[in-house]
Amino acid sequence: MxxxxxxxxxxxxxxxxxxxxxxxxxxxxxxxxxxxxxxxxxxxxxxxxxxxxxxxxxxxxxxxxxxxxxxxMDSRTPLPFSSLYKTPETIGIDRLAAVAGAQSLYPDASLMIIDAGTAITYEILLDGKTYIGGNIAPGLEMRFKALNTFTSKLPMVSKLENHAFRAFLPMKPLLQE
Ligand SMILES: Nc1ncnc2c1ncn2[C@@H]1O[C@H](COP(=O)(O)OP(=O)(O)O)[C@@H](O)[C@H]1O
Ligand SMILES: CC(C)(COP(=O)(O)O)[C@@H](O)C(=O)NCCC(=O)O
Known part of the structure; x- marks a missing residue:
């Protein structure tokens, strides 16, 4: 299909x-x-x-x-891992979609999933089973604008002529027994 x-x-x-x-x-x-x-x-x-x-x-x-x-997709869409995120109704659903995509590539692994878009998000999935949350940071363009706006000397750098990029990185287990 x-x-x-x-x-x-x-x-x-x-x-x-x-x-x-x-x-x-x-x-x-x-x-x-x-x-x-x-x-x-x-x-x-x-x-x-x-x-x-x-x-x-x-x-x-x-x-x-x-x-x-x-x-x-919304917060009620079934996913193949549990989530410890405290407010499931407010999480960006793209973050859970990224975790689901990474988990299908590395089913039992502990992962940090990095999605570099308007914002850069970092998600942590343990043993392919438990999503424990993550972090939201400014994206590249926001960083360029912020560095230019809030400093005297830094010029506004323009982005490279390229498209968006995405990365799913397998990692060693983050928490050891
Ligand atoms: N070549 C590049 N150089 C610098 N930043 C880039 C580049 N390509 C994409 N970006 C960053 O990625 C963002 C757009 O990526 P995209 O995946 O479309 O984001 P979103 O998922 O938020 O719609 C831009 O706002 C910019 O921060
Ligand atoms: C963090 C985001 C802004 C990322 O969006 P993107 O950069 O992919 O466009 C988005 O997932 C969002 O609006 N999240 C809501 C807040 C949260 O996830 O807690």
Whole structure:
């Protein structure tokens, strides 16, 4: 079955189309112009979509118009690990999606998952079983702007002409008996 996985972040929309576990295409769209997303849906005809969004009051009707089986992740979506996060209703669902993705790659490992987007988030998963929370830090562009704004001498550096990057890093167990 062909599926599309959509990540609506604060800066942009990223998506991947999968046939089972094979990635057929990956691309991104802006929030104002979602034509590349619609084009991919028309090209690959995914039967189902899963969407993670951190955009407040987001609207999924355009996606749902094309794909009737559309799961929008929220704090009630079942995940294959438990969470010790104290306020599950306020966590950015992209953070849990990143943990789920990393856990499927390294099922029993203790992991730190780093997602460098508008913000840089660090998540800790123990033994593939327990998400204990993480940390939110400013993203690269925010750091550039902050260093320029709050210092006298540092210039505003422009970002490299490249796209967003993501990293899932396996680590040795963080807590030893
Ligand atoms: N080449 C780059 N140089 C510096 N920063 C970058 C670069 N590419 C992406 N970024 C950072 O990534 C952010 C956009 O990544 P993206 O994955 O679209 O974020 P989000 O998931 O929040 O929508 C930018 O705000 C910027 O901080
Ligand atoms: C931390 C985030 C801003 C990251 O968003 P992104 O950089 O991926 O656009 C997002 O996950 C969010 O809005 N979180 C809500 C607060 C929380 O996770 O505790």
């Amino acid at each position: 062909v599926k599309i996985v959509i990540d609506k972040g604060n800066s942009s929309i990223k998506f991947g189309v999968f046939d089972k576990y094979t990635l057929l295409t990956v691309d991104y769209a802006s929030h104002d112009d979602q034509s590349s997303l619609i084009k991919a849906i028309r090209q690959f005809h995914p039967e189902a979509a899963i969407v993670s969004s951190v955009v407040a009051h987001d609207d999924f009707t355009e996606i749902q118009k094309h794909i009737s089986r559309c799961l929008v």
